[in-house]
Amino acid sequence: MLYPALRSSLLTMSTTTTVLPSSSIPLFTTVAAFRQWRQAARKENKSVGFVPTMGALHDGHMSLVRKSLADNDLTVLSIFVNPAQFAPHEDLTTYPRTLPRDLEVLSAESVSVPSTTDSIIRTTSAVFLPTVQEMYPSGIDQNVAAQQGTFIEVKGYSAQMEGKTRPSFFRGVATVVTKLFNAVEPDNAYFGQKDIQQCLIIKRLARDILLSHPSPHNIHIVPTARDPASNLALSSRNAYLSADGRNAAPALYRALRVAEQAWTDGLTKSVCIQRAAEVIRETASAAANGDLEIRLDYIEFNDSDSLEPLGDVRCAEPNSNSPPLLLSGAMWIGKTRLIDNIVLGSLESLR
Numbered sequence: 001m002l003y004p005a006l007r008s009s010l011l012t013m014s015t016t017t018t019v020l021p022s023s024s025i026p027l028f029t030t031v032a033a034f035r036q037w038r039q040a041a042r043k044e045n046k047s048v049g050f051v052p053t054m055g056a057l058h059d060g061h062m063s064l065v066r067k068s069l070a071d072n073d074l075t076v077l078s079i080f081v082n083p084a085q086f087a088p089h090e091d092l093t094t095y096p097r098t099l100p101r102d103l104e105v106l107s108a109e110s111v112s113v114p115s116t117t118d119s120i121i122r123t124t125s126a127v128f129l130p131t132v133q134e135m136y137p138s139g140i141d142q143n144v145a146a147q148q149g150t151f152i153e154v155k156g157y158s159a160q161m162e163g164k165t166r167p168s169f170f171r172g173v174a175t176v177v178t179k180l181f182n183a184v185e186p187d188n189a190y191f192g193q194k195d196i197q198q199c200l201i202i203k204r205l206a207r208d209i210l211l212s213h214p215s216p217h218n219i220h221i222v223p224t225a226r227d228p229a230s231n232l233a234l235s236s237r238n239a240y241l242s243a244d245g246r247n248a249a250p251a252l253y254r255a256l257r258v259a260e261q262a263w264t265d266g267l268t269k270s271v272c273i274q275r276a277a278e279v280i281r282e283t284a285s286a287a288a289n290g291d292l293e294i295r296l297d298y299i300e301f302n303d304s305d306s307l308e309p310l311g312d313v314r315c316a317e318p319n320s321n322s323p324p325l326l327l328s329g330a331m332w333i334g335k336t337r338l339i340d341n342i343v344l345g346s347l348e349s350l351r
């Protein structure tokens with residue numbers, strides 16, 4: 001427990017600018033108020049784990065929270081729908097915003113960790129809910145050409161894979177994550193494998209700018225949480241799907257698994273991708289009867305170090321020095337774009 005007096009005064013301070021739902025977890029909307037909480041944690045020598053999110057929490061987010069609760073004395077989760085990572089034609093305005101429910105879900109989550117005498121129950125210690133003005137003091141225009149102020153670009157890693165369809169996406173992510181890291185100064189940070197390119201870009205960013213809080217090796221990649229019945233990767237954007245869309249959505253992971261099998265059978269990359277594309281085509285033609293438009297955006301194999309696509313090669317003998325391969329893809333279900341991936345190798349060896 002952090003100084004109760006400080007906690008309650010911070011709670012009051014943090015609620016002066018925005019009307020927030022009531023919550024058993026302290027909520028902070030300003031960097032200044034949050035920094036006082038962080039300072040108190042540092043004085044108490046408590047380790048701080050950080051889970052950045054855009055809200056609309058689901059069990060994928062909660063798997064990151066549980067890992068952070070298990071690893072750290074204190075856990076902070078942020079909810080911020082970051083305008084800079086949405087292109088002007090994307091879904092910033094309709095992105096699901098479910099704060100009251102998010103806070104309920106978070107309050108209910110706990111992890112029991114062994115202690116010298118008994119066990120300790122840990123719950124989330126703070127939620128950081130900054131406003132757009134707080135995160136972008138120079139303002140933020142979704143049109144990159146009109147932007148003013150400071151932005152972070154991770155060059156050479158942001159144009160492949162997701163960057164082909166979303167060219168400014170990682171600039172927006174790298175910028176906001178740098179700001180969040182500066183505000184929170186976590187010892188450990190947790191990101192989901194579902195957004196694998198994001199994880200690797202953030203690790204690279206931390207290495208390149210010599211970040212200490214968190215240090216690159218304290219940026220952890222947590223495996224993708226899936227719907228147990230269909231294997232669909234959990235995602236906030238699944239909320240956009242109709243019942244028919246929901247039935248079709250697991251095809252992306254099925255397609256990736258087909259490509260993975262073809263790869264381990266020794267077929268060339270292009271054949272693996274064709275086989276995966278066939279799975280999506282079959283799903284699309286079945287769904288077309290119900291008027292739902294389904295389209296593959298891409299399936300690709302990339303080197304996890306350089307993020308460059310593989311040439312049209314076959315699976316080589318695994319070499320203990322070679323970095324894992326990324327097999328990833330995206331598909332459109334109507335206006336909803338879903339992503340997924342398989343890491344061919346161990347998550348722990350991703351740099």
Ligand SMILES: Nc1ncnc2c1ncn2[C@@H]1O[C@H](COP(=O)(O)OP(=O)(O)OP(=O)(O)O)[C@@H](O)[C@H]1O
Pocket residue numbers: 052053054055059060061063064190191192193194195222223224225226233234235236237238
């Ligand atoms: N199924 C999942 N398993 C593990 N981590 C996940 C999963 N889905 C999202 N995350 C992670 O949660 C963090 C916050 O993600 P975010 O709030 O954007 O949710 P999301 O479900 O990825 O949303 P979107 O539908 O917009 O992609 C990110 O690190 C993301 O990779």
Ligand SMILES: CC(C)(CO)[C@@H](O)C(=O)[O-]
Pocket residue numbers: 052053054080082085173176177195198
């Ligand atoms: C990391 C992140 C919170 C930055 O806005 C976002 O891209 C996400 O939720 O994956």
Ligand code: BAL
Pocket residue numbers: 054085195
């Ligand atoms: N989880 C990635 C956030 C986005 O697609 O904007």
